Amino acid sequence: MIRRTLLAAALALSAPSIAQNAPRPAPKLVVMIAADQFSTDLFEQYRPYYRAGLKRLSQGAVYPNGYQSHAATETCPGHATLMTGDRPARTGIIANNWVSFKGPRPGEIYCAEDEARGTFKDYVPSDVHLRVPTLGExxxxxxxxxxxxxxxxxxxxxxxxxxxxxDAIWFWRDGKGFVSTQKAAAPAAVVAANEAARAAITAPGAARPLPDFCAPISRPVKVGETSMGDGRFERPADKEALWKASPDFDTAVADLAVRMIADLKLGRGRGTDVLTVGLSATDYIGHRFGTEGSEMCIQVAALDAAVGTLLDALDATGVDYVVAFSSDHGGNDLPERERERGVPAAARVDPELAPEALGKRIAGELGWTGGQLLYGSLNGDVWLSPDLTGEWRTRVRDAAMAAWRAAPQVAAVLTAEEVRALPSPGGTPDTWTLADRQRAAYDAERSGDLFVFLKPAITPTQGGATHGSPWDYDRRVPILFWRKDLTRFEQPLPVETVDIMPSFAALVGLPLKPGEVDGRCLDIDGGAEDTCAPR
Structure with missing residues (x-):
């Protein structure tokens, strides 16, 4: 009797420990929120001031040194990494645009179009170029x-x-509102969101309040004939482009996502549902105003609020959900402001270094009388004309490489042969060479013949600010996970955005074979539970 009593007591004492270490059931809803052009630099700069969504996410599993590890730090390849677990070399999404001299429409190809239908400027949105499945698929x-x-x-x-x-896809199309690649009629949620957005666009935009923490950086900077850096998003009526380059755009997207969560009862069906939300205003604001003025400061506060709105709507469902937050790439500030703030090397690129301009110069020097010689852009892929064959191809390639390598603003020029010969990079992405970074974005069918990279702080545009470089201000993005009752922690060592999908897959019990994706599972609970353990 005494033995049985002691055994029962021992089992009772051990039961909480066993239950605590047992894996939790799979979440009913997986949510991926991506804030376009939200770099680790921005995340850390404003971290003390978060009050809503970003504050809560900062109390989960925090990886401040996430990497879009590839060289092509653009919107399309970056978003493709988040829910596939694969780098551009596998997804096939090597850039926002690439040049193809074959196929139904030779010329420039947009990453999310079907070039067999429409033109480059009047394209038909499509998934045909994405070569791998997403978590939802x-x-x-x-x-x-x-x-x-x-x-x-x-x-x-x-x-x-x-x-x-x-099952449903909705995105903004200029002049049309939220539209879909699917032919179904717009549901009530989309109709209401479009009406609200149209009302906001057709009305003048009032100046937004300036948060106290934004005041120290609210100073004008001259970019050409334009002054910016102390703006507050005032705008006249019927200026859709200015509306998109304001916090109002994220508000509209978050509003639609909230409506869809409720109308579709996401997370309350028989399976595990997947919701992805792309907030784009930070990118439009970063391009137009740069990353370090009052405009971006106001936007980060608004982004915090928009993410909070999404999380509150998810909480209201009572559903067990897990959310990740990250970005497709980072961004760099206006060179004019960087020079004022202690970056003397910051400058805009010499326009004569652009592929088309350099090609014209080389044509004159070599006596070429045919068409355009070089296609593409700086900080990425450059294609040689298909008209170049034999000795002409070698002469033009060598002349272009010599010119770029002699230019003080150019960091490196690589050939496709050099990149193709490399193995897929391993180790932590902060240690990768430029060639490794390009190898992660190399596709034999779509990539260029040469890859030209500008030095850090050299902006490849003649106005505004941008991204797309292989440097860490464009590669480093935060990766944040949150789930109710998750034991919080922070991991400062480098991880990759391709690690998000396999981390989700482990939580929902979806097995992945070794090497099936580029990413690896991250154990996102700082407590006893191993969220990567088989379920």
Whole structure:
């Protein structure tokens, strides 16, 4: 009797420990929020001032040194990494645009179009160029009850995170509002969101309040004939482009996502649902105003609020959900302001270094009388004309490489042969060479013949600010996970955005074979539970 009593007491004492270490059931809803051009630099700069969504996410599993590890730090390839677990070399999404001299429409190709339909400027949004499945697709193949929904400010964000088999996809199209690649009529949620957005666009935009923490950086800087850096998003009526380059754009996207969560009862079906949300305003604001003025400061506060709105709507469902937050790439500030703040090397690129301009110069020097010699852009892929064959091809390539390598603003020029010969990079992404970074974005069918990279702080545009470089201000992005009752922690060592998808997959019990994706599972609970353990 005494032995039985002691045994029962021992089992009672051990039961909480056993239960504590047992894996939690799979979440009913997986949510990926991507804030376009939200770098680790921005995340850390404003971290003390978060009051809403970003504050809560900062109390989960925090990886401040996430990397879009590839060289092509653009919107399309970056979003494609988040829910596929693959780098551009596998997804096939090597850039926002690339040049093809074959196919139904030779010339420039947009990453999220079907070039067999429409033109480059009047394109038909499509998923045909994405070569790998997303998490939502993989879950639907396992369980048809899974529903996948993508909402975004940009078509390429919605398509690249949602994939090929979505139940609903809605993104903003200029002059049309939220539209879909699917032919179904707009549901009530979309109609209401479009009405609200149209009312905001057609009305003048009042100046936004300046948060106290924004005041120290609210100073004008002259860029050409334009002054910026102390703006507050005042705008006249009927200026859609200015509306998109304001916090109001994220408000509209978050509003639609909240409506869809409620109307579709996401997370309350028989399967695990997937929702992806692409918030694009930070990118439009960063391009127009740079990353270090009052405009971006106001935007980060508004982004915090928009993410908070999303999380509050998810909480209201009572559903067990897990959310990740990250970005497709970072961004760099206006060179004019950087020079004022102690970066003397900051400058805009010499326009004569652009591929088309350099090609014209080389044509004159070599006596070429045919068409355009070089296609593409700086900080990325450059294609030689298909008209160049034999000795002409070698002469033009060598002349272009020599000119770029002699230019003080150019850091490196690589050939496709050099990059193709490399193995897929390993180790932590902060240690990768430029060639490694380009190898992670190399596709034999789509990539260029040469890869030209400008030095840090050299902006490849003649106005505004941008991204797309292989440098860490464009590669480093925060990765944040949150789930109710998750034991919080912070991991400062480098991880990759391709690690997000396999981390989600482990939580929902979706097995991945070794090497099936580029990413690896991150154990996102700082407590006893191993969220990467098989379920």
């Amino acid at each position: 993989r879950l639907k193949m396992r369980d048809p009850n899974t529903r996948t929904v993508a909402i975004a400010g940009k078509d390429r964000a919605a398509i690249m995170m949602g994939g090929h088999r979505m």
